[in-house]
Amino acid sequence: MADIIDGRVVARNLDQETKAAIDAMVAAGAPRPGLAVVLVGEDPASEVYVGRKIKKCKEVGLRSFEHRLPVNTTQDALLTLIARLNADPEVHGILVQVPLPAHIDTGVILGAIDPEKDVDGFHPVNVGRLSTGTGGIVPCTPLGVTKLLDTVYDDLTGLDVVVIGKSNIVGKPIAMLMLEREATVTVTHIETKNLPDVCRKADVIIAAAGAPRLVKGYWVKPGAVIIDVGITRIKGEDGKTELVGDVAFEEVQHARAVTPVPGGVGPMTISCLLANTVQAAAEQLRGGAHADSKIDWDQLPDRTMIGAPNA
Numbered sequence: 001m002a003d004i005i006d007g008r009v010v011a012r013n014l015d016q017e018t019k020a021a022i023d024a025m026v027a028a029g030a031p032r033p034g035l036a037v038v039l040v041g042e043d044p045a046s047e048v049y050v051g052r053k054i055k056k057c058k059e060v061g062l063r064s065f066e067h068r069l070p071v072n073t074t075q076d077a078l079l080t081l082i083a084r085l086n087a088d089p090e091v092h093g094i095l096v097q098v099p100l101p102a103h104i105d106t107g108v109i110l111g112a113i114d115p116e117k118d119v120d121g122f123h124p125v126n127v128g129r130l131s132t133g134t135g136g137i138v139p140c141t142p143l144g145v146t147k148l149l150d151t152v153y154d155d156l157t158g159l160d161v162v163v164i165g166k167s168n169i170v171g172k173p174i175a176m177l178m179l180e181r182e183a184t185v186t187v188t189h190i191e192t193k194n195l196p197d198v199c200r201k202a203d204v205i206i207a208a209a210g211a212p213r214l215v216k217g218y219w220v221k222p223g224a225v226i227i228d229v230g231i232t233r234i235k236g237e238d239g240k241t242e243l244v245g246d247v248a249f250e251e252v253q254h255a256r257a258v259t260p261v262p263g264g265v266g267p268m269t270i271s272c273l274l275a276n277t278v279q280a281a282a283e284q285l286r287g288g289a290h291a292d293s294k295i296d297w298d299q300l301p302d303r304t305m306i307g308a309p310n311a
Contacts, residue, residue: 003257011267019060033281034063041071092281093119119276142173144268157182165208207246217251226258
């Protein structure tokens with residue numbers, strides 16, 4: 001039987017690190033970090049997700065600023081709000097919940113967020129920093145994947161990692177993070193020829209294609225590690241809906257370890273968002289209005305302390 005990588009446990013541990021970092025910042029005289037969450041419209045899934053983020057902010061001691069806008073909000077009005085949040089010293093992280101209504105250009109909106117406050121890691125500046133290995137804020141789900149792999153491996157050097165999925169927010173960033181860890185990375189997608197054969201050579205399979213139960217048991221060699229990023233709601237034979245991943249979970253029990261769906265990657269995403277916010281706050285405070293204050297900067301977190309691989 002494969003070991004189960006419990007994302008809930010790993011996320012709780014990360015939340016404890018984040019809370020400790022916030023407590024250290026406040027004790028050192030720094031202002032409490034703040035996260036602004038912007039929701040446009042009333043998408044049910046987004047409503048639930050935003051609610052969870054606000055709840056988690058309270059649990060770790062982050063200030064949260066919630067902005068709920070009607071579905072007919074104009075793009076210019078949303079850009080005006082983002083500009084105000086960019087300039088607000090009490091806001092250290094900005095998250096605009098996607099998907100946005102069809103009349104709003106998501107790329108324009110995400111590009112308007114100050115890169116130093118882009119705690120989702122989607123701004124082109126942060127994407128460029130990640131691709132060149134020069135820092136920047138790492139997207140939350142890919143960061144969560146690395147934290148889960150850290151529970152299995154101390155070192156990824158030389159391992160064959162297959163990433164299934166080439167999205168800008170999951171597949172590509174994960175591939176770059178794996179390269180930074182000295183793994184040998186193959187990026188594939190559902191149209192890749194002979195995909196089962198490619199996967200059978202992998203020490204690690206990271207499935208992020210959004211294709212329910214795509215990865216079958218015969219795709220996986222014994223002893224491989226599988227991180228299942230996919231999550232899809234489907235209707236079962238009994239007519240009830242269930243959440244499933246990109247991996248046929250029951251077929252891959254010959255793997256060394258696998259993440260479940262739900263309870264694997266999902267819990268890590270919000271926890272990494274909170275960690276990113278604290279790190280962003282510390283960096284802004286070091287270089288901003290509080291740079292000459294009596295804050296003990298050595299007590300503040302940096303990217304090597306929370307939310308980063310091998311933290």
